Amino acid sequence: MKILVDVGHPAHVHFFKNVIRNLENKGHEIKITxxxxxxxxxxxxxxxxxxxxRxxxxxxxxxxxRGIFEMDYNLYKTARKFKPDILTGIHNPYVAHVGKLLRKRSITFTDTEHAKLANILTFPFTDLICTPACFRDDLGKKHIKYNGYHELSYLHPNYFKPDPDVLDELHLSKDDKFIVMRFVSWDASHDIGHGGFTIEAKLKAVDELKKYGKxxxxxxxxxxxxxxKYRLNISxxxxxxxxxxxxxxxxxxxxxxxxAAILGTPSIYISSLVNTMGNFDELEKKYGLVYLFTEPEDALNKxxxxxxxxxxxNKWGLKREKLLKDKIDVTSFITELIINFKI
Structure with a gap:
């Protein structure tokens, strides 16, 4: 079977990487755009x-x-030449559109309920919508759910083993306390109009957190x-x-x-989008692995x-073990879903 996989974000590479390897090992031909x-x-x-x-x-x-038409055209040219049996991507309107144009089946994965524009552009054209079981919305007959998260497709212990060499690269030891921060651009279609840290809040948070570790x-x-000077510089x-x-x-x-939560690291998410996503509801309320805040000051105090x-x-490690016992091997599920999807 010939399968076209389109990735539009770094996280999509992680999501599909083990699935692609599984499919290739089973003799299927993969085209990545x-x-x-x-x-x-x-x-x-x-x-x-x-x-x-693309x-x-x-x-x-x-x-x-403008990009919708350009990306649709670029992907169409590639797909028409490759002649896939199935096209797949994450919340990906281009895959859905091109699949429909070529009269080929498409599978859309998503875990983002509030991405309303992408939903409108994607769901009517795709053949199957696959989400975590905690996804809040019911998307109808072509919607299936699985007991896991996107991130488990690459962070499940069947596929991920932490490499301590990264600590050497940053001149750290396993006993060193350090903190990872992330700021986003807020330019994704589902992020427009939302936010988290102001410039002033970023400066204050760094000034306070650096007292506790690198x-x-x-x-x-x-x-x-x-x-x-705090910017992370690793592969x-x-x-x-x-x-x-x-x-x-x-x-x-x-x-x-x-x-971070799935890896057993205390996790704090700061965004005006808090309380819009089912995965965070579950990670916070059922497993206690993440804290959600709209105000940076409250997050800093936590x-x-x-x-x-x-x-x-140690506490987070125990919580993680409970989560892993509850969840499936997402990579295996996705692999079998694609293989068994009726062409």
Missing amino acids: ARDKEVTLKLLDAYGFKYEC GKGYTGITGKI LFITSETPLPKELE PEKIHDLLHYAALYIGEGATTATE AKVILTDKNIK
Whole structure:
């Protein structure tokens, strides 16, 4: 079977990487197309995947509307030549549109309820919508749910083993306390109009948190010059190793907040989007692995409490074990879903 996988974000590379390997090992032919966003292409290179870049995309509503037609056209050209049996992607209107144009089946994965524009552009055209079981919405007959999270497709212990070499790269030891922060651009279609830290709040948070340990910042946007010295500089495929060993994650990145929680690292998510996503409801209320705040000041106060608890990582490790016992092997589920999907 020939399968086209389109990735539009670094997290999508992680989501599909083990699935792609499974499918190839079973004899299926995979074509990867990718958007040049942040470190997406660097990750594909690091994992040894061959791919075709479909462009960079655009920001703002007007730019994104223009981008839909351009990306649809670019993907259509590639898909028509490759002749896939199935196309798949994460919340991906281009896959859905091109699949419909070519009269080929498409599978859409999503875990983002509030992405209303992408929903409107994608769901009517795709053949199957696959979400975590905690997804709040019922999307009808073509909607199926699984008992897991996107991030478990690459952070489940069947696939992820933390590499301590990342600590050496940053001149750290396993006993060093350090904090990972993330700031996002808020230019995704589902993020427009929302926010987290102001510039002043970023400066205050760094000034307070650096008292508790070393600080590393990842950011989609330029940092204030005072914070540039904290910018994390490691190969992008090593971020999950770092998160595993961190004392705390705090930031605006929703995916990174989920990743840290699943890895057993205390996680604080700051965003005006709090209380819009089912995965965070479950991670907070059922498993106690993440804290959700709309106000940076409240988040900072919680961070200080976490960072003064000497037993916090052990506590989070136990919570993580409970989560893993409850959840499925998401990679195996996705692999079998694609293979058994009726063409």
